[in-house]
Amino acid sequence: MSLAVTLSRAQEGIAAPQVMVEVHLSGGLPCTNIVGLPEAAVREARDRVRVAIQNTAFEYPGRRVTVNLAPAELPKDGGRFDLPIALGILAASGQVPREKLDDCEFLGELALTGSLRSVSGVLPALLRARARGRRVVVPLENAAEAALVPDVDVRVADTLAEVCGWLRGAHELSMPVGIPSNGGADDGPDLADVRGQLQARRALEITAVGGHHLLLVGPPGTGKTMLAERLPGLLPPLSESEALETCAVLSVAGQVTDLARWRRRPFRAPHHTASAVALVGGGSYPRPGEISLAHNGVLFLDELPEFSRHVLEVLREPMESGHIMISRAARQSTFPAQFQLVAAMNPCPCGYAGDPRCQCTPDQIQRYRARISGPLLDRIDLCVEVPPVPLAELGTPRHERDEDSATVRARVLKARRQSLMRAGRPNAEISTRELERDCALGPAERRWFESALERLGLSARAYHRVLRVARTIADLDGGAALLEREHLAEALQYRRF
Structure with a gap:
């Protein structure tokens, strides 16, 4: 035969x-x-x-x-x-x-x-x-x-x-020998390097607990990139299944290089000249893009308004679904894309809005901010201003309020453990039905919350996202069963843009 x-x-x-x-x-x-x-x-x-x-x-x-x-x-x-x-x-x-x-x-x-x-x-x-x-x-x-x-x-x-x-039975083939993993969270950039920025630190901690998306707005040199780079060090360590799935995406893309760090959460920071295909994947033979390479990690988009409007709009669907389906005439491929978006931008084209150096007109500022569409902003849970740090504070020794990553990570793990026991997933991923169960409001808090939403003109999507952020804040505050007004108020203040 x-x-x-x-x-x-x-x-x-x-x-x-x-x-x-x-x-x-x-x-x-x-x-x-x-x-x-x-x-x-x-x-x-x-x-x-x-x-x-x-x-x-x-x-x-x-x-x-x-x-x-x-x-x-x-x-x-x-x-x-x-x-x-x-x-x-x-x-x-x-x-x-x-x-x-x-x-x-x-x-x-x-x-x-x-x-x-x-x-x-x-x-x-x-x-x-x-x-x-x-x-x-x-x-x-x-x-x-x-x-x-x-x-x-x-x-x-x-x-x-x-x-x-x-x-033929002449000899045995050897088995592969693994590389010891040295990619713990402790060997990454430390939050202690950031001076001041208490509100941004708080927003970063909330982001780490709930798995939310974050937008940092501030002049150049205020620490937006430093804050974003330190988010992976605040997140819980990857489980073995999550690490293998993340590494599998890198394997398909041919980017498995530093295997000693395979248990670290990915941090991807594409340049603002990246195309839509580079960001979400594609090609005649579909390949994973940056959002899939950031699966189970952080996707950092610096200078957000400088990205093409078309490029930014392709983020909307995967931010909701956690995956991206790439369809071509000959084939169709689905890649995971459960990433946390951290974006940074200046307040105006020159970057110094509110400073005497700024010469931007209100119309220029409006056009600059309009490069980011309302539907995309609606999917970003927290927006926080990052003001300049006084020079005198930069030259002083680290203050006790400038906590290091290990201290903040301990609080993150404790708070996230509550959401995992309650729903089995981070708060940013809980469904609408789970929101009704886990984000209960008292009568007075509900009336106050609905009135605030009407004044701010927020959408139904924003309503649910504010509740998820408030649930995360409550978890950081001890895990109260009912959301208090202060939890809702803090969550609402992150919707200002």
């Missing part, structure tokens, strides 16, 4: 659907055909595989070779199928035992010398293989990434010859 089947995984968003690589040898003129909706890189595998087999001292069959990648309707791209195709050809021609290919999946691109090169998307493939209880063979260059996934039998190889020797 000149038919062999090997197993591999395709890449579709952060999913990794199974691909059966069927290889059949038949009579006729020697040629190799690859079918099953292969893209250009997969079609070119026939030449890479042929030369790699010959340079590994195996015989490439002088027959008609047909390679089918099933399912046929799933697009296949990249060099990840080189290794399973080569093993299928060798098994179909009797050069390696066919039965050893059962219950084992293979990923890897072949060099012409027969060595294995790394591929992207190894983590999602390993997670899916673990669910099926299969062994996986990956290139040695992907060993550190493969070691992140527990409870899966992973073997690493440096060459095609090593894999073939393992299948």
Whole structure:
């Protein structure tokens, strides 16, 4: 029988659907055909595989070779199928035992010398293989990434010859060795470096507890970027499942580099010249954008009005849903995008509104602020002013009110624990029905709150978001069952813009 089947995984968003690589040898003129909706890189595998087999001292069959990648309707791209195709050809021609290919999946691109090169998307493939209880063979260059996934039998190889020797029983393939994680929250920027800015510090703490979005407004040099960079250090540590999901997005994007810090929450800060595709993802072969690379972390947009209006508007849907679906003519991919947005902007075009140096007219200031649409602002829970810090305060030793990240993080963890016990998720993510249960108001507080909302002209979305922020403030205040007026008043003051 000149038919062999090997197993591999395709890449579709952060999913990794199974691909059966069927290889059949038949009579006729020697040629190799690859079918099953292969893209250009997969079609070119026939030449890479042929030369790699010959340079590994195996015989490439002088027959008609047909390679089918099933399912046929799933697009296949990249060099990840080189290794399973080569093993299928060798098994179909009797050069390696066919039965050893059962219950084992293979990923890897072949060099012409027969060595294995790394591929992207190894983590999602390993997670899916673990669910099926299969062994996986990956290139040695992907060993550190493969070691992140527990409870899966992973073997690493440096060459095609090593894999073939393992299948023949000549030797064992090594297992990947993990890199010790040194990416705790304590090794990041410390909040103690920020002088003053008590209101901004308070807003940052509320943001960390509830998972809310934050807008910082102030002149240049007041510490907006410093505050944003310190938010990841205030957030609770990632669970193993969250860290693996975040790292899986990086794996698909080919950006898994510093694996020693894989348990740290991501912090992404794209430049304001970034395109919509760079921000949310896209391309003819959909790739994750900055909002997905910031999954379970922080997306910082400095100089918010300088971003294109079109670019900012694409943020609206993922800010609500926590994921982004990218649709193209040939394929559709969904990427997670559960990020916390922290944005910063100046109060006017020159940045010095209210200062004698400012020459901006009211019309210029209005046009500048109008670059940010009302629907986008409606989705930002907290807006806080960051005024200049007096120079005398900058030169003095750290005051006790300038708390460090560890102190604030302890309060954040205690307050967030209450929301997790109550709803199983941060307050920013609780549903409308859960709001009715968890954000109860007394009769007097309800009348006062509704009157304040009418005066401010807030929308129904803003109504729910203010309640969520008030719930977070109450959690920081000890977790009162009923929201008090002071909780509502503080939450409302963050809606001023």
